[in-house]
Amino acid sequence: MNGNNENVLRVAMPKGRIYKQASQLFRDAGLPIPTEYDDTRKLIIELPEAKMEFIMAKPVDVPTYVEYGVTDIGIVGKDVLMEENRDVYELLDLGIARCRMSVIALPDWKQAIHPRVATKYPNVASAYFRELGQQVEVIKLNGSIELAPMIGLADRIVDMVETGQTLKENGLVEQTEIFEITSRLIANRVSYRMKNERIQTLCDLLQETLASRV
Amino acid sequence: MSKPKVFEKPIGVKDYLPDVVKKLRAVEHKVLSCMEGWGYEQIITPTMEFYDTVGVASSTSDAKLFKLLNNRGTTLVLRSDMTAPIARVVSSLLKDKQFPLRLSYHSNVFRTIEEEAGREAEFFQTGLELVGDSSPEADAEVVALAIASLQAAGVERFKIAIGHVGFLNGVLEEALKDRLDDQASLKEKLLRRDYVAYKAQLNQLQLSDTVRKELSDLLRLRGGEEICEHALTVSNNNTAREAIKHLCEIWAVLEAYGVCDHVLIDLTMIGDFSYYTGMTFEGYAADLGFPVVSGGRYDNLLSQFGRPAPATGFALKTTRVLELLGNDQDEQLQKTLIIYDEQGRLEALQQAQALRAEGHHVITSKVSQLPAQLASSGDMSYQGVTYTAVKTYVGEGEKV
Numbered sequence: 189m190n191g192n193n194e195n196v197l198r199v200a201m202p203k204g205r206i207y208k209q210a211s212q213l214f215r216d217a218g219l220p221i222p223t224e225y226d227d228t229r230k231l232i233i234e235l236p237e238a239k240m241e242f243i244m245a246k247p248v249d250v251p252t253y254v255e256y257g258v259t260d261i262g263i264v265g266k267d268v269l270m271e272e273n274r275d276v277y278e279l280l281d282l283g284i285a286r287c288r289m290s291v292i293a294l295p296d297w298k299q300a301i302h303p304r305v306a307t308k309y310p311n312v313a314s315a316y317f318r319e320l321g322q323q324v325e326v327i328k329l330n331g332s333i334e335l336a337p338m339i340g341l342a343d344r345i346v347d348m349v350e351t352g353q354t355l356k357e358n359g360l361v362e363q364t365e366i367f368e369i370t371s372r373l374i375a376n377r378v379s380y381r382m383k384n385e386r387i388q389t390l391c392d393l394l395q396e397t398l399a400s401r402v
Numbered sequence: 403m404s405k406p407k408v409f410e411k412p413i414g415v416k417d418y419l420p421d422v423v424k425k426l427r428a429v430e431h432k433v434l435s436c437m438e439g440w441g442y443e444q445i446i447t448p449t450m451e452f453y454d455t456v457g458v459a460s461s462t463s464d465a466k467l468f469k470l471l472n473n474r475g476t477t478l479v480l481r482s483d484m485t486a487p488i489a490r491v492v493s494s495l496l497k498d499k500q501f502p503l504r505l506s507y508h509s510n511v512f513r514t515i516e517e518e519a520g521r522e523a524e525f526f527q528t529g530l531e532l533v534g535d536s537s538p539e540a541d542a543e544v545v546a547l548a549i550a551s552l553q554a555a556g557v558e559r560f561k562i563a564i565g566h567v568g569f570l571n572g573v574l575e576e577a578l579k580d581r582l583d584d585q586a587s588l589k590e591k592l593l594r595r596d597y598v599a600y601k602a603q604l605n606q607l608q609l610s611d612t613v614r615k616e617l618s619d620l621l622r623l624r625g626g627e628e629i630c631e632h633a634l635t636v637s638n639n640n641t642a643r644e645a646i647k648h649l650c651e652i653w654a655v656l657e658a659y660g661v662c663d664h665v666l667i668d669l670t671m672i673g674d675f676s677y678y679t680g681m682t683f684e685g686y687a688a689d690l691g692f693p694v695v696s697g698g699r700y701d702n703l704l705s706q707f708g709r710p711a712p713a714t715g716f717a718l719k720t721t722r723v724l725e726l727l728g729n730d731q732d733e734q735l736q737k738t739l740i741i742y743d744e745q746g747r748l749e750a751l752q753q754a755q756a757l758r759a760e761g762h763h764v765i766t767s768k769v770s771q772l773p774a775q776l777a778s779s780g781d782m783s784y785q786g787v788t789y790t791a792v793k794t795y796v797g798e799g800e801k802v
Binding site for chain 2: 377382
């Protein structure tokens, strides 16, 4: 399942926005990753020069691939890790795709009698409010979460905030930051032991690159 | 949830069809006889136990236990592992038996799972417990036998990583004297395998730079025997040093067993601190994303059942091992078909019994007349099954 070739490292890469930043980081670390794949529609990219194979996955699925060991390592946002709660090693903060998870509401928000929270991250939201000792009804939405307080589906939302531009344009305010989000390097439990040298070397390389970026 | 459709079963449980059962039984048999060769005797305990005894004592978290009520309203659990039930038996039915006790098992165990996760709610474990011996020899015996079991099961490429909870406990105790909360939260992060959060917390804690670096370098302490020597230089704490010495001795015994090729020391490998008290280990197979074997020393469990004793053991995840063994055509079974009609019945069934006594697998089928394809072409398949021999006792008598 981990691929028969022990020399090839299988990497679950998030498709889209984060891929470009992640592959650039790999290039900065000296790995021969061509730029030609930045906009590819291919799902599996073989990189014999780097002795790697990229699996282009939907970001939210990356921890699943890694937990099951169909890929050795993966790159994924902390938001997904918090929501999915998969049993994987979280090895390195890559510092890319930086944003935050926040509680958002209309400016004139008042504590509702039956508080409702709309979010794409029901586990994160439930855990956060439970920790605060508040019982809220969590409503799972799949996109345009900002709509919920504007049209009265929920009085607050829990969502990712990058620049805050969308919030501003829709007249919403950020109430509290729950946690900071960056992309992380994660590894499968077995691969981390069976391919430890490969993974540790990559980890060190990336860490040096990150240190020199600051 | 809507009413289940007739083919559905609860999430996380499986049917095992004949081909898979054959493999499962073969693995079970090979592993148990391997353990028997080391003097371990098999034990069977009930599927259900009391929540307040075995349920509470087991290492499985409360949320993952299957709980049910009996007709008196007492909470029961479906066993989540075999270690706690064996501790109960050792402390009660076997309480007059002298230590050390060597017990093995093959059994289904139960864990609740979250929906859609695709994990298993019922699976098989083949394992053993060595109770009443705290020596490194005992730990090494268990590790060596885990290796032998994997080999017996037919797993070819695998590695065993050994760690020791005492090392980390000691190092943290020394670095963060009397700051128990900080120690606990660092351990919790390691247990969650969240190295990012571990390092982030180190950066926040008030520590000298040397200690901070030392604690962060813990994450790299894995390799061969040399790791033990290196680890001795890391800490002067007694608990940590004792742990490393114990590991060194285990290593020496494993060397004598000649199995060190399969073993690596990994001081970052830690099990549940509230449960394991000493050496812990995990086995990884090259083509499987999850560990295939895990075990370690748990010296506090038996005291919960009133017979304090050191103990060590492991469980092989038999169901996962099956995934590793391909569909290699095992020896084709010799199956004989005997077809008979009313006239030929006596002779046919006597012949069937005689053949079975010789160890053949014989299927009999009564017909009113000889099926066309068997009569004509010498075709050996009948009702969807191919046979190695067909005998008929129809009409004019025996025909092969």
